[in-house]
Amino acid sequence: MPNILDVALKAHVSIATVSRVVNKSHHKVNLATQERVREAIRELDYRPNALAKGLLMKKTMTIGIIIPDISNPYYAEIVRGIQDVADQAGYAVTLHNTDKKPEGIIRYIYLLREKSADGIIFSGGIINGQETLSILKELRERVVVIGRHEVDFPAVMVDNIGGAARAVQHLFDIGHRRIGFIGGPDGSTTALDRLTGYKNTIAQNGVTFSPRLVKKGMWTPKSGYLLGTELLKGKGRPTAIVAANDPMAFGAIKAAKALGLVVPKDLAVVGFDDIPLSSYFDPPLTTVKIPMHDLGAASMTMLLNLISGEKFKKVKLFKTTLQVRESTVEPLKKADRKKY
Amino acid sequence: MPNILDVALKAHVSIATVSRVVNKSHHKVNLATQERVREAIRELDYRPNALAKGLLMKKTMTIGIIIPDISNPYYAEIVRGIQDVADQAGYAVTLHNTDKKPEGIIRYIYLLREKSADGIIFSGGIINGQETLSILKELRERVVVIGRHEVDFPAVMVDNIGGAARAVQHLFDIGHRRIGFIGGPDGSTTALDRLTGYKNTIAQNGVTFSPRLVKKGMWTPKSGYLLGTELLKGKGRPTAIVAANDPMAFGAIKAAKALGLVVPKDLAVVGFDDIPLSSYFDPPLTTVKIPMHDLGAASMTMLLNLISGEKFKKVKLFKTTLQVRESTVEPLKKADRKKY
DNA sequence: TTGAAAGCGCTAACAG
DNA sequence: CTGTTAGCGCTTTCAA
Numbered sequence: 226m227p228n229i230l231d232v233a234l235k236a237h238v239s240i241a242t243v244s245r246v247v248n249k250s251h252h253k254v255n256l257a258t259q260e261r262v263r264e265a266i267r268e269l270d271y272r273p274n275a276l277a278k279g280l281l282m283k284k285t286m287t288i289g290i291i292i293p294d295i296s297n298p299y300y301a302e303i304v305r306g307i308q309d310v311a312d313q314a315g316y317a318v319t320l321h322n323t324d325k326k327p328e329g330i331i332r333y334i335y336l337l338r339e340k341s342a343d344g345i346i347f348s349g350g351i352i353n354g355q356e357t358l359s360i361l362k363e364l365r366e367r368v369v370v371i372g373r374h375e376v377d378f379p380a381v382m383v384d385n386i387g388g389a390a391r392a393v394q395h396l397f398d399i400g401h402r403r404i405g406f407i408g409g410p411d412g413s414t415t416a417l418d419r420l421t422g423y424k425n426t427i428a429q430n431g432v433t434f435s436p437r438l439v440k441k442g443m444w445t446p447k448s449g450y451l452l453g454t455e456l457l458k459g460k461g462r463p464t465a466i467v468a469a470n471d472p473m474a475f476g477a478i479k480a481a482k483a484l485g486l487v488v489p490k491d492l493a494v495v496g497f498d499d500i501p502l503s504s505y506f507d508p509p510l511t512t513v514k515i516p517m518h519d520l521g522a523a524s525m526t527m528l529l530n531l532i533s534g535e536k537f538k539k540v541k542l543f544k545t546t547l548q549v550r551e552s553t554v555e556p557l558k559k560a561d562r563k564k565y
Numbered sequence: 566m567p568n569i570l571d572v573a574l575k576a577h578v579s580i581a582t583v584s585r586v587v588n589k590s591h592h593k594v595n596l597a598t599q600e601r602v603r604e605a606i607r608e609l610d611y612r613p614n615a616l617a618k619g620l621l622m623k624k625t626m627t628i629g630i631i632i633p634d635i636s637n638p639y640y641a642e643i644v645r646g647i648q649d650v651a652d653q654a655g656y657a658v659t660l661h662n663t664d665k666k667p668e669g670i671i672r673y674i675y676l677l678r679e680k681s682a683d684g685i686i687f688s689g690g691i692i693n694g695q696e697t698l699s700i701l702k703e704l705r706e707r708v709v710v711i712g713r714h715e716v717d718f719p720a721v722m723v724d725n726i727g728g729a730a731r732a733v734q735h736l737f738d739i740g741h742r743r744i745g746f747i748g749g750p751d752g753s754t755t756a757l758d759r760l761t762g763y764k765n766t767i768a769q770n771g772v773t774f775s776p777r778l779v780k781k782g783m784w785t786p787k788s789g790y791l792l793g794t795e796l797l798k799g800k801g802r803p804t805a806i807v808a809a810n811d812p813m814a815f816g817a818i819k820a821a822k823a824l825g826l827v828v829p830k831d832l833a834v835v836g837f838d839d840i841p842l843s844s845y846f847d848p849p850l851t852t853v854k855i856p857m858h859d860l861g862a863a864s865m866t867m868l869l870n871l872i873s874g875e876k877f878k879k880v881k882l883f884k885t886t887l888q889v890r891e892s893t894v895e896p897l898k899k900a901d902r903k904k905y
Numbered sequence: 906t907t908g909a910a911a912g913c914g915c916t917a918a919c920a921g
Numbered sequence: 922c923t924g925t926t927a928g929c930g931c932t933t934t935c936a937a
Contacts, residue, residue, distance in 0.1 A: 228930055229930060239909075240930090240931080241910095241933080242907065245907095245932095250933095255907085270703070274679065274930050275679040276929085276930080277620055277932090278930080280913050280915090281913050282913085282931085282932075287659070294645070295635065295648070296642050301641045308635070308662055317676060319657045320648065320659075320660050321652075322645065338566075339612045339615040340615045446842060475842060478847070479847070501812075502812065502815060505786045505790075505812075505816060506815075507819070568913090568914055569914060569915065578923075579923065579924045579925075580914090580915080580916095581926095582923060584917085585916095585923090588916080594923085595922060598923085613914080616913085616914080616915090617914035618914080619915095619929095620914085620915075621914085621916055621928080621929050622929085
């Protein structure tokens with residue numbers, strides 16, 4: 226691989242001059258010289274070495290993303306949003322899956338630091354562990370967090386409480402009173418907020434909270450199926466279920482069908498997130514839409530501001546919207562189906 | 566951030582000695598000295614700068630992945646497989662989404678080269694464009710490809726032809742003769758191979774190929790819906806459809822239902838890939854299972870061999886298996902459902 | 906307008 | 922066993 230000296234030699238100039246034309250420096254360079262240099266660069270197919278540049282400039286044009294699991298469509302969509310903005314700005318992105326293990330998080334923070342990443346975006350992990358917190362602070366890393374945060378970092382947030390409230394209120398509005406909830410695991414602030422929204426709205430509608438109607442899932446369709454079965458097999462089963470994400474909602478619907486229940490007639494189900502496949506399920510899933518791509522994009526925009534030192538609002542809150550589909554209300558023209 | 570000199574000063578040794586204990590070099594270092602150095606490292610919370618090290622050693626412990634789109638669950642799963650192996654081996658991974666645009670691919674190759682990535686894994690793009698090919702060759706990059714390849718790179722491959730054959734044969738076995746096919750876009754070798762498997766098997770069963778039964782999709786559920794509708798609305802509609810991936814199969818099923826058809830009674834549907842949600846659909850999707858995680862893991866293992874210079878088989882072929890579910894055959898104990 | 910030289914943080918050859 | 926030093930490829934003063 227050719228380096229800056231090869232180019233300089235070929236163009237009969239110094240490496241300083243090459244550097245100047247490569248970087249379009251303000252420093253004036255004779256036009257003829259410029260052309261000679263450019264020609265040499267072309268012939269050698271020269272590209273500046275980013276490592277050397279990064280070492281000198283303390284800037285790598287690389288940021289890191291730390292998430293629980295890229296194979297979860299929720300995070301995949303967020304990552305895509307981050308990348309779209311990062312790519313536009315010339316940043317590369319390294320990806321790190323923690324599977325929620327705190328030791329993983331810490332390892333990746335140090336790794337990113339060794340590699341001189343220009344910033345880090347966190348999503349989905351629990352970052353209030355004593356160790357993680359102190360490390361992050363001490364390292365004074367540029368960090369943006371997606372989701373709620375206890376620590377003092379810029380954050381992109383989602384109105385999960387309000388979203389859950391809308392989901393539950395929708396169910397009350399169409400006549401349900403016994404509403405089950407399949408939540409997320411302990412330690413997830415997202416799960417906690419969605420549960421809070423559920424509880425609040427139950428209370429507001431004059432219904433007493435029943436712990437028996439609330440389960441803690443693992444975000445997977447399988448856990449939705451298992452917990453859905455539990456919820457529906459017990460006596461005094463709910464007439465509606467809110468699941469804290471779409472895959473668990475699918476699991477719950479499968480559980481209902483396995484028990485011979487018809488959705489939404491015998492059981493209404495609401496999910497969370499609106500992943501791409503949700504509208505293709507049968508029945509199409511009513512769900513609280515989270516703008517995942519925008520979440521990612523906004524977090525990267527924040528990080529860019531943080532890096533460039535520009536002023537910006539340290540917290541950005543995204544509203545949620547309820548996407549009503551047929552897992553809670555009957556389709557309008559059912560009769561039409563018979564025509565075919 | 567402390568550097569190696571800070572540590573050396575604090576421990577009253579030279580930077581060479583610090584380097585030796587940090588890298589557990591074979592070079593002997595007095596145990597007491599070692600302890601002093603380690604103590605200094607601990608106190609300063611020193612971490613070696615990966616940029617400086619990389620610049621010197623020509624090794625960054627970072628590899629790049631170039632894929633069409635991480636929000637596609639197929640690629641997300643592959644990436645997870647890659648990362649699991651990479652992480653284990655101490656490698657970081659940068660991710661690059663091309664959306665299949667050739668200019669994007671080329672840009673990323675150069676970017677990765679500037680950053681001195683130790684290797685590149687390609688998946689899903691068309692890498693037989695004249696320019697891409699020559700660049701890759703000329704740069705003599707360490708590359709592993711997932712999927713079929715025209716160029717001379719190590720590759721992890723999937724028996725897509727055989728997989729499609731199994732899917733189609735299964736449909737013949739359960740009595741279908743008019744079988745539609747919703748394929749992938751032009752330029753995708755995966756799509757082409759799956760189509761080839763379809764054609765072969767149709768012929769082997771003595772059925773004449775009918776172009777009207779074959780459509781080209783975009784891998785999305787929406788295109789599956791649209792093309793499914795086309796296929797089913799025409800006269801002489803198929804009694805079964807094979808879709809080249811699961812999301813399109815879901816779209817096709819939705820189309821069938823919208824037309825009042827019952828799956829699998831009126832229409833049998835087979836998908837491809839077996840993404841995590843496929844078994845939760847209604848009906849659960851019969852599909853050709855692709856071991857996506859293993860594909861990713863195997864490609865990274867190959868790349869590791871390539872980097873370390875070890876001998877290894879340049880091509881690894883993964884078999885596919887047909888996962889039979891209820892989108893092609895009735896569930897066994899339908900009667901049981903009535904019990905509830 | 907151009908060039909010489911210092912130095913980013915590190916490893917490894919060489920000397921002691 | 923330990924230290925000195927060259928140099929990886931680059932940008933940026935400072936001089937000319």
